[in-house]
Amino acid sequence: LARLPIVDGIARYIEEDNAPFSMPGHKGGRGFLFTEEGKRLYYNLIRGDITEVEGMDNLHNAEGIIKEASELLSEFYGSKKSYFLVNGSTSGNLAMIFTSFSEGDKIIVERNCHRSIFNGIIMRKLRPIYVKNIISKKYNAPFSIDMEHFFQLLSEHEDVKGIIITYPNYYGVCVDLKIIIEEAKKRKICILIDSAHGAHFGIDEALPESAVNLGADIVVMSAHKTLPSLTQTAYLHAGNNVDIKKLNFYISAFTSTSPSYALLGSMDYARFFLETKGKETYRACLKIAKRYREKINQLEDFHIISNKDINDELNIKGINLDESRYIINVQKGYSGHLLLRYLREKGIQCEMSDELNVVLILSPFNIEADFEKLYQALKTCPMELLVDQFKEVVISELPKMILQPFEVMEKRHKAVKLSEAAGKVCANSIVPYPPGIPLVMPGELLDEESIALIEVLIKQQVTILGVDGDTVLVIE
Amino acid sequence: LARLPIVDGIARYIEEDNAPFSMPGHKGGRGFLFTEEGKRLYYNLIRGDITEVEGMDNLHNAEGIIKEASELLSEFYGSKKSYFLVNGSTSGNLAMIFTSFSEGDKIIVERNCHRSIFNGIIMRKLRPIYVKNIISKKYNAPFSIDMEHFFQLLSEHEDVKGIIITYPNYYGVCVDLKIIIEEAKKRKICILIDSAHGAHFGIDEALPESAVNLGADIVVMSAHKTLPSLTQTAYLHAGNNVDIKKLNFYISAFTSTSPSYALLGSMDYARFFLETKGKETYRACLKIAKRYREKINQLEDFHIISNKDINDELNIKGINLDESRYIINVQKGYSGHLLLRYLREKGIQCEMSDELNVVLILSPFNIEADFEKLYQALKTCPMELLVDQFKEVVISELPKMILQPFEVMEKRHKAVKLSEAAGKVCANSIVPYPPGIPLVMPGELLDEESIALIEVLIKQQVTILGVDGDTVLVIE
Numbered sequence: 001l002a003r004l005p006i007v008d009g010i011a012r013y014i015e016e017d018n019a020p021f022s023m024p025g026h027k028g029g030r031g032f033l034f035t036e037e038g039k040r041l042y043y044n045l046i047r048g049d050i051t052e053v054e055g056m057d058n059l060h061n062a063e064g065i066i067k068e069a070s071e072l073l074s075e076f077y078g079s080k081k082s083y084f085l086v087n088g089s090t091s092g093n094l095a096m097i098f099t100s101f102s103e104g105d106k107i108i109v110e111r112n113c114h115r116s117i118f119n120g121i122i123m124r125k126l127r128p129i130y131v132k133n134i135i136s137k138k139y140n141a142p143f144s145i146d147m148e149h150f151f152q153l154l155s156e157h158e159d160v161k162g163i164i165i166t167y168p169n170y171y172g173v174c175v176d177l178k179i180i181i182e183e184a185k186k187r188k189i190c191i192l193i194d195s196a197h198g199a200h201f202g203i204d205e206a207l208p209e210s211a212v213n214l215g216a217d218i219v220v221m222s223a224h225k226t227l228p229s230l231t232q233t234a235y236l237h238a239g240n241n242v243d244i245k246k247l248n249f250y251i252s253a254f255t256s257t258s259p260s261y262a263l264l265g266s267m268d269y270a271r272f273f274l275e276t277k278g279k280e281t282y283r284a285c286l287k288i289a290k291r292y293r294e295k296i297n298q299l300e301d302f303h304i305i306s307n308k309d310i311n312d313e314l315n316i317k318g319i320n321l322d323e324s325r326y327i328i329n330v331q332k333g334y335s336g337h338l339l340l341r342y343l344r345e346k347g348i349q350c351e352m353s354d355e356l357n358v359v360l361i362l363s364p365f366n367i368e369a370d371f372e373k374l375y376q377a378l379k380t381c382p383m384e385l386l387v388d389q390f391k392e393v394v395i396s397e398l399p400k401m402i403l404q405p406f407e408v409m410e411k412r413h414k415a416v417k418l419s420e421a422a423g424k425v426c427a428n429s430i431v432p433y434p435p436g437i438p439l440v441m442p443g444e445l446l447d448e449e450s451i452a453l454i455e456v457l458i459k460q461q462v463t464i465l466g467v468d469g470d471t472v473l474v475i476e
Numbered sequence: 477l478a479r480l481p482i483v484d485g486i487a488r489y490i491e492e493d494n495a496p497f498s499m500p501g502h503k504g505g506r507g508f509l510f511t512e513e514g515k516r517l518y519y520n521l522i523r524g525d526i527t528e529v530e531g532m533d534n535l536h537n538a539e540g541i542i543k544e545a546s547e548l549l550s551e552f553y554g555s556k557k558s559y560f561l562v563n564g565s566t567s568g569n570l571a572m573i574f575t576s577f578s579e580g581d582k583i584i585v586e587r588n589c590h591r592s593i594f595n596g597i598i599m600r601k602l603r604p605i606y607v608k609n610i611i612s613k614k615y616n617a618p619f620s621i622d623m624e625h626f627f628q629l630l631s632e633h634e635d636v637k638g639i640i641i642t643y644p645n646y647y648g649v650c651v652d653l654k655i656i657i658e659e660a661k662k663r664k665i666c667i668l669i670d671s672a673h674g675a676h677f678g679i680d681e682a683l684p685e686s687a688v689n690l691g692a693d694i695v696v697m698s699a700h701k702t703l704p705s706l707t708q709t710a711y712l713h714a715g716n717n718v719d720i721k722k723l724n725f726y727i728s729a730f731t732s733t734s735p736s737y738a739l740l741g742s743m744d745y746a747r748f749f750l751e752t753k754g755k756e757t758y759r760a761c762l763k764i765a766k767r768y769r770e771k772i773n774q775l776e777d778f779h780i781i782s783n784k785d786i787n788d789e790l791n792i793k794g795i796n797l798d799e800s801r802y803i804i805n806v807q808k809g810y811s812g813h814l815l816l817r818y819l820r821e822k823g824i825q826c827e828m829s830d831e832l833n834v835v836l837i838l839s840p841f842n843i844e845a846d847f848e849k850l851y852q853a854l855k856t857c858p859m860e861l862l863v864d865q866f867k868e869v870v871i872s873e874l875p876k877m878i879l880q881p882f883e884v885m886e887k888r889h890k891a892v893k894l895s896e897a898a899g900k901v902c903a904n905s906i907v908p909y910p911p912g913i914p915l916v917m918p919g920e921l922l923d924e925e926s927i928a929l930i931e932v933l934i935k936q937q938v939t940i941l942g943v944d945g946d947t948v949l950v951i952e
Contacts, residue, residue, distance in 0.1 A: 007744050008541075256567065341530070
């Protein structure tokens with residue numbers, strides 16, 4: 001009998017009927033069914049899966065409806081020019097890196113960048129200088145970049161050509177981007193923002209400001225993560241200093257020449273939704289989020305982290321949390337990973353977990369019943385299910401870089417057991433997923449500390465890209 | 477009032493209810509509604525638009541349902557390893573080029589390659605040697621590569637590292653790939669195939685053989701072009717000599733880390749459909765195609781080109797036409813472009829046109845009513861509508877290459893009027909779309925002949941990438 005593993009897997013998942021606190025932002029189609037215009041897209045999706053016939057448009061040389069829609073997008077976000085990306089923020093991150101930098105350029109990049117940024121650094125043959133992240137001791141999660149380290153790097157490396165910042169990070173935490181952009185402008189270097197999780201920013205004053213408004217040169221946003229748009233859709237916004245011809249070339253190179261109109265239509269709709277209903281619906285979303293945050297925070301064992309919590313602990317100026325995101329923290333001795341699994345069994349789909357936290361992405365399409373389901377599941381949670389030994393693994397220093405990431409691509413590699421890898425140069429990115437942030441980068445030394453952390457994550461059954469069983473790739 | 481240009485455009489197109497003789501292969505959803513399994517996908521498409529939660533899988537490190545489905549895919553096509561691509565053949569072409577070649581490598585590539593192949597050549601910094609195409613004098617279309625030229629290039633350039641061939645081309649015409657692959661194996665160089673239009677090959681003996689079966693090293697196929705899969709989906713098949721680790725890296729780099737499960741599910745379904753119903757339905761499709769080809773060929777003004785026609789004229793050994801494609805030829809003095817437009821007005825969507833031909837992509841989901849509609853429209857066509865002066869524009873030689881394509885990316889460019897561009901070095905790819913094949917490549921001389929052809933195409937209102945109004949970009 002012929003099998004259909006993916007189609008069956010999708011059907012099984014739908015059967016579970018989970019309360020949607022993960023991507024995509026349309027929450028199982030609710031975002032489209034919310035308006036008459038959205039219904040039109042929803043019910044036309046497959047019949048509307050057409051190719052670039054007359055009356056439609058050519059994404060790679062837009063002159064008709066795609067051009068018109070991208071002008072509306074640009075107007076709405078306040079960019080000089082905006083683009084629809086059918087290959088996700090991944091393609092936008094590659095395009096902004098290839099457009100802004102040349103081979104051999106030195107750049108400052110947050111250690112906590114997305115894998116697609118690192119892939120861009122490798123393929124564009126850049127020389128990255130990493131800014132350390134600040135890990136919250138109390139909550140054991142990366143909540144900011146180390147601003148002191150950032151300014152130190154800036155003054156040590158006068159020849160950097162640009163800065164790449166993630167805004168916000170996967171937890172919804174924003175660094176003080178205003179001050180970083182000011183610094184970049186002062187030095188006349190370019191500032192690129194991976195704002196994959198920030199497409200809804202600025203729609204209400206209670207949310208962090210949009211990176212486009214703050215004056216970044218190029219901003220990439222996933223449309224699907226928070227907005228009512230289909231998975232794998234993203235926007236790219238360019239400012240005044242960008243070489244548009246170069247940008248056109250690279251966006252075109254990194255995205256399909258047979259773009260899906262279902263994806264394009266949903267990106268058009270997401271902008272329309274924000275424009276017409278964004279402010280009122282996000283206000284309502286933040287209100288119910290606040291109400292349930294307060295209720296949940298009355299429970300003994302769970303704490304949803306607030307802006308105040310982060311500011312109290314870290315004392316970094318200008319740090320700001322997107323409160324349309326829940327970070328549910330458990331105390332040491334319990335496990336965030338096990339909480340995520342427990343909630344799924346209770347029919348609640350969260351976005352991701354780390355050792356002590358579970359992250360939920362809220363959207364205007366989360367209804368009171370979702371929040372109530374979450375509250376009840378937490379309230380009745382048998383805490384013994386979540387018991388896990390807390391392992392304090394703090395990486396105080398970044399691993400030492402022996403080779404540039406791109407140089408590793410040219411060398412011969414071999415697989416060795418983790419237990420024998422200490423002292424070798426890593427040939428892969430080692431990335432726990434989620435949150436998809438590299439622990440060790442190609443070209444960096446595999447030291448005792450990193451290896452210990454990887455072993456802990458393997459025991460916790462976290463998916464780790466770049467580790468195969470108990471072996472890693474190293475330079476021969 | 478807020479506008480929704482793309483969503484509205486899709487709805488308007490659906491209203492027209494055209495007989496679907498263009499991509500995608502599912503023909504407005506019919507391919508999914510054809511089976512119970514397909515219906516399950518069809519009706520779950522938006523609710524099934526989920527992210528990589530537990531129970532699903534990670535496309536970039538598949539261990540569950542995606543791994544299982546890609547093993548079934550590999551088994552079905554007979555590859556060593558197969559991949560699902562959510563960013564179309566575009567991403568597959570980039571990945572195969574980056575995996576197989578290093579900077580500075582010299583390769584032989586068909587002039588008639590897809591733009592994504594050329595983008596790969598630029599970004600990987602390769603030195604392309606172009607094989608000329610054979611243009612049919614009778615039908616005025618590129619029907620093959622010049623095999624004599626190919627063998628001449630092979631013997632002149634002993635240092636080539638590989639060959640890239642399109643199989644079939646946009647017209648459905650296949651070169652003698654067997655002999656090309658033998659030649660590559662003899663010289664121990666790699667052979668990469670852009671088989672975007674050949675995903676259905678080999679399912680019935682009456683169709684050309686699959687490039688995977690013929691032993692190519694890497695084969696990229698669009699799933700959406702001919703199979704019941706959503707637009708922007710593709711397969712990549714790797715053979716025994718491929719560095720799988722490198723391939724994994726580049727496929728991962730060029731495709732979204734938030735892949736759409738709707739796209740993935742439809743690729744899974746397309747393989748399932750071929751496996752369970754492919755042979756019988758393609759046999760029926762070829763049968764009805766033959767019946768209507770004969771009927772249409774009785775009409776005075778239209779001729780559907782057959783295998784025999786091509787062999788009679790070109791007399792190139794091993795050339796083969798995919799007969800699940802119609803090439804409707806009009807006589808000189810009439811216009812293929814105008815015929816395509818006329819048919820659309822009659823509710824028939826064709827795939828593409830050139831000066832003398834219209835190309836239609838047939839699939840098992842084209843019903844008798846589609847063919848009858850086409851036949852009636854052709855039979856009653858007022859030929860005066862199609863009158864157009866035939867312009868004989870034959871480019872006998874390829875433009876001279878002054879700079880390598882990648883070198884152009886580093887130089888300063890300026891826009892000049894076409895009429896003043898003769899003698900300058902082109903800084904863009906100049907590509908009429910469809911069929912998406914470059915006339916002039918970056919780094920090539922803009923000679924009088926090329927400029928004349930571009931001016932004709934502009935008059936014919938063909939979309940030409942790389943030309944802005946009447947100006948082109950040249951090296952300063």
